[in-house]
Amino acid sequence: MKIILLVFLFIFLNNFITKVECSDCQYFNPIVNQPYNLSSLKLIPDLKYTVAFPSTNLSSTSFETYFNFCNGTLNICNVTGATACQSIGIFQLGSIDVGETVNYTSSGMTIVYRSKIFQPITGNDCSDAPEPNRRKTSFVFSCNPNIPKLNVTAPGLEIQRCTYGVQIDTSLVCRDCPLNCSQPHGTCNRVTGECECDSQTNGKGCELSRIYINSVDSTTINGGTTYLHGYFGIYNTTTTTTSQRLSIKIGELQCKNIQVINDSTIQCDIGPGEGIKDVTIIDMDISYTGKQIFQYTKIKHSCPNDCTSSSNGICNTDSGICTCINGFTGFNCNSQDSNPDAPSSKPNINETTGEASISNDGSNYQISIYSLVELNFNGSTVNEFLLSNKWNKTNNNNNTNNDNNRIVVFSQFISNASCTIEYSIEEVIGKNKNYSFAGVNFTLSPGSLKLTVSIQNYTYHSTLNSIQLRIKSSLGDYNNSNNNSNGNKNCNAKKLDINTNDFKNDQSLNYLTISKDSKTFYGRFINKVISDGRETFMSTSIVGQRTDSILIGLNLPHCKTCLIDPDFSLLVDQDYKTSCDDDDSRPKWFLPVVIVAPAVGAAIIIIIGSIIYKRHRVGIRILKQKIKLENRQQ
Known part of the structure; x- marks a missing residue:
C-alpha cells in the first residue's frame, strides 16, 4: 500500500511541476517562480498562425501548419475542436478533446499539442510514430523582451515521424526581476530574471544602497568648503546632472556648489554653524545619513577647568590642552608632579x-x-x-x-x-x-x-x-583595607x-x-x-x-x-598627604593651640615681671640691703 501511495505521489508532483494544463491562458513556471499570461496570443476561429515545414527525409512534401493557443479552435481546419492542423489534407495536429501538455524549463516552456487517434490514410500513416496513430507538435517558447507577442524564429522541423517542432520567441515568457530592479538604479535581464545594478546599489532587486560616508573634513564655526569621503558611485560629473540628482545636508543646512571629484570624494560649501551635526547625502531615491560625524570647530578652545589656575598651567587655546607648570601634571594640571615622597x-x-x-x-x-x-x-x-x-x-x-x-x-x-x-x-x-x-x-x-x-x-x-x-x-x-602603604588611612x-x-x-x-x-x-x-x-x-x-x-x-x-x-x-592629587597622625579625632585647632599656648604664657610672665620690677625696684634694693645686714650680725 505504501509503495502505491509513493508512486501516486511521485506521478502527481511530477505532473504538477512539469506538465500543467492551461487555465484561461494563465501558466505558472515553478522552476523560476514566474507566471506567464498568453491570453493575448489567442485568436478568433477565423484567424490563424502559420508556420512552413519544408520537405524532409521523413516527409517528402512540404506543408504548412496552422495553429492557435489557449484551446482556441480554427475554422480552416474543418475539423471540430481542432487547435492545429496541416495544410495537406487538413490533418489534425491538436485537439481540444485531447488537450495540451506543458513542460517548464528555466528558460521558458513548451506546449505540446496531440491529435486524436485517427484512421491512417495512404501516405499519412502514423502507425510507426513515437506515439502510434497520433501526430504531436511541440511549441517551444523562448524569451525575447523585444517581441510583444510572438515570432516564429525558423521553419518548422519534423523531428521524427509525425512529430513536429516550432520555435517561438516572445516576451510573454520572459522573467520578471525582483522589485523591477529599483529603477532607475538597475536594469532587468528578462532572460535570466536577474538585475544588473548601477554603481550605487546592490541586492537582488538593486534595493540596497552602497553609498556611505567614512570621513568628513571639519570647518570652523564660520563654515566653508568641506570634503566628504567614502563611496558614492560613478556620477555623470556634468554640473546640471549632479545638481539635479544629488543633495547634501549638514545639520539643517544645505550644502552648496556640490562637485563630485570621483567615486570616493565630494566637495561642497557649508554655511556657518556650531556643534556636532549629522550629514545626509540623497541621490534620487537612495540616501545615507552619518550620525554626529561633522564638527564645527571653535576658533579658540577652552581647557578643562581652565588648567586649575594660572600657577598650575597655561591653556593652549588652539588645541584646548593644558601645558602644566610649577610641578603640576594631569589634563587640568591638578596633580602633583614634583613631590618626591x-x-x-x-x-x-x-x-x-x-x-x-x-x-x-x-x-x-x-x-x-x-x-x-x-x-x-x-x-x-x-x-x-x-x-x-x-x-x-x-x-x-x-x-x-x-x-x-x-x-x-x-x-x-x-x-x-x-x-x-x-x-x-x-x-x-x-x-x-x-x-x-x-x-x-x-x-x-x-x-x-x-x-x-x-x-x-x-x-x-x-x-x-x-x-x-x-x-x-x-x-x-x-585588598580589603583602605590603608595606603604609609598607613595613611x-x-x-x-x-x-x-x-x-x-x-x-x-x-x-x-x-x-x-x-x-x-x-x-x-x-x-x-x-x-x-x-x-x-x-x-x-x-x-x-x-x-x-x-x-x-x-x-x-x-x-x-x-x-x-x-x-x-x-x-x-x-x-595636589592635596595628597605623605604622612599624618594616627588619631584624626582631634580638631584642627588642637596642634596650633598646643604649640602656641606655652610660648605665649612664657612671654606674658616675663612682661608682668618686668612691670613689677620697675614699679618696686627701690623697695627691692632696701630689702636686699636689710637681708645682707642681718646675715652679718649672725
Missing part, C-alpha cells in the same frame, strides 16, 4: 586576558576593551561582540621602544563579522613622553598607559550602519567619584576622571579617528555607569579600517 603609579599588562591596569598606593584601576557593537540608523544594537578575555598575544617577546617602554600587542578575529581587531598597550615608564595622533599633540607622564586600537574589514549588515567600540574602566582596592581617605563633566564632544578631547583617596584616574579620548587613512571627527558617549565602573562608547564612522588612540593615567 608621593607614591608613584605602576602600569601593568595582563598578557593572558589582554586587560591593563594602573596601581598606586592601594588603588588599582582596570581598563579592558569590552565589546564591539554594530548600530543601525536609529542607534539600536544590530550585533554586539564581547571582546573581554578573548585576546591573543601576537608579539612573542615583550617589545620595548627607545624609551624602554614595554609594548604588548593583542589581536582578535570576529568570524561572524569577518573582522580583525588589533590593539597595542604601551607602559610609559621613567620619564614623560610626547605623542601625536590625528594632528593632536599631547604628553603622557610615567605610569601611564597608551592604547592604539585598529579595527579592520568589519562586514556591516547595511551601509547605513556604524560601529561603536566600548571600553570599560573600573577602580578598586588591592584617615587623612587621604575620600569617597569614589566618577566625573564625566569634561565629556564635551565640541572640544578636541574628552576626559573621564575617577577619584578616590586623593588619587585621580584620567581617561583621555581624542575626538578624532583615522578612518580609511583620513582624520575625521569621532564622538564619545557614556554607555553605562555603575558605582565603581563606567562603560565608554567610541562612535566610529562606517569605515573599513578605523584607528583610535586613547590613553590613561593615575596621578596623585
Whole structure:
C-alpha cells in the first residue's frame, strides 16, 4: 500500500511541476517562480498562425501548419475542436478533446499539442510514430523582451515521424526581476530574471544602497568648503546632472556648489554653524545619513577647568590642552608632579586576558576593551561582540621602544563579522613622553598607559550602519583595607567619584576622571579617528555607569579600517598627604593651640615681671640691703 501511495505521489508532483494544463491562458513556471499570461496570443476561429515545414527525409512534401493557443479552435481546419492542423489534407495536429501538455524549463516552456487517434490514410500513416496513430507538435517558447507577442524564429522541423517542432520567441515568457530592479538604479535581464545594478546599489532587486560616508573634513564655526569621503558611485560629473540628482545636508543646512571629484570624494560649501551635526547625502531615491560625524570647530578652545589656575598651567587655546607648570601634571594640571615622597603609579599588562591596569598606593584601576557593537540608523544594537578575555598575544617577546617602554600587542578575529581587531598597550615608564595622533599633540607622564586600537574589514549588515567600540574602566582596592602603604588611612581617605563633566564632544578631547583617596584616574579620548587613512571627527558617549565602573562608547564612522588612540593615567592629587597622625579625632585647632599656648604664657610672665620690677625696684634694693645686714650680725 505504501509503495502505491509513493508512486501516486511521485506521478502527481511530477505532473504538477512539469506538465500543467492551461487555465484561461494563465501558466505558472515553478522552476523560476514566474507566471506567464498568453491570453493575448489567442485568436478568433477565423484567424490563424502559420508556420512552413519544408520537405524532409521523413516527409517528402512540404506543408504548412496552422495553429492557435489557449484551446482556441480554427475554422480552416474543418475539423471540430481542432487547435492545429496541416495544410495537406487538413490533418489534425491538436485537439481540444485531447488537450495540451506543458513542460517548464528555466528558460521558458513548451506546449505540446496531440491529435486524436485517427484512421491512417495512404501516405499519412502514423502507425510507426513515437506515439502510434497520433501526430504531436511541440511549441517551444523562448524569451525575447523585444517581441510583444510572438515570432516564429525558423521553419518548422519534423523531428521524427509525425512529430513536429516550432520555435517561438516572445516576451510573454520572459522573467520578471525582483522589485523591477529599483529603477532607475538597475536594469532587468528578462532572460535570466536577474538585475544588473548601477554603481550605487546592490541586492537582488538593486534595493540596497552602497553609498556611505567614512570621513568628513571639519570647518570652523564660520563654515566653508568641506570634503566628504567614502563611496558614492560613478556620477555623470556634468554640473546640471549632479545638481539635479544629488543633495547634501549638514545639520539643517544645505550644502552648496556640490562637485563630485570621483567615486570616493565630494566637495561642497557649508554655511556657518556650531556643534556636532549629522550629514545626509540623497541621490534620487537612495540616501545615507552619518550620525554626529561633522564638527564645527571653535576658533579658540577652552581647557578643562581652565588648567586649575594660572600657577598650575597655561591653556593652549588652539588645541584646548593644558601645558602644566610649577610641578603640576594631569589634563587640568591638578596633580602633583614634583613631590618626591608621593607614591608613584605602576602600569601593568595582563598578557593572558589582554586587560591593563594602573596601581598606586592601594588603588588599582582596570581598563579592558569590552565589546564591539554594530548600530543601525536609529542607534539600536544590530550585533554586539564581547571582546573581554578573548585576546591573543601576537608579539612573542615583550617589545620595548627607545624609551624602554614595554609594548604588548593583542589581536582578535570576529568570524561572524569577518573582522580583525588589533590593539597595542604601551607602559610609559621613567620619564614623560610626547605623542601625536590625528594632528593632536599631547604628553603622557610615567605610569601611564597608551592604547592604539585598529579595527579592520568589519562586514556591516547595511551601509547605513556604524560601529561603536566600548571600553570599560573600573577602580578598586588591592585588598580589603583602605590603608595606603604609609598607613595613611584617615587623612587621604575620600569617597569614589566618577566625573564625566569634561565629556564635551565640541572640544578636541574628552576626559573621564575617577577619584578616590586623593588619587585621580584620567581617561583621555581624542575626538578624532583615522578612518580609511583620513582624520575625521569621532564622538564619545557614556554607555553605562555603575558605582565603581563606567562603560565608554567610541562612535566610529562606517569605515573599513578605523584607528583610535586613547590613553590613561593615575596621578596623585595636589592635596595628597605623605604622612599624618594616627588619631584624626582631634580638631584642627588642637596642634596650633598646643604649640602656641606655652610660648605665649612664657612671654606674658616675663612682661608682668618686668612691670613689677620697675614699679618696686627701690623697695627691692632696701630689702636686699636689710637681708645682707642681718646675715652679718649672725
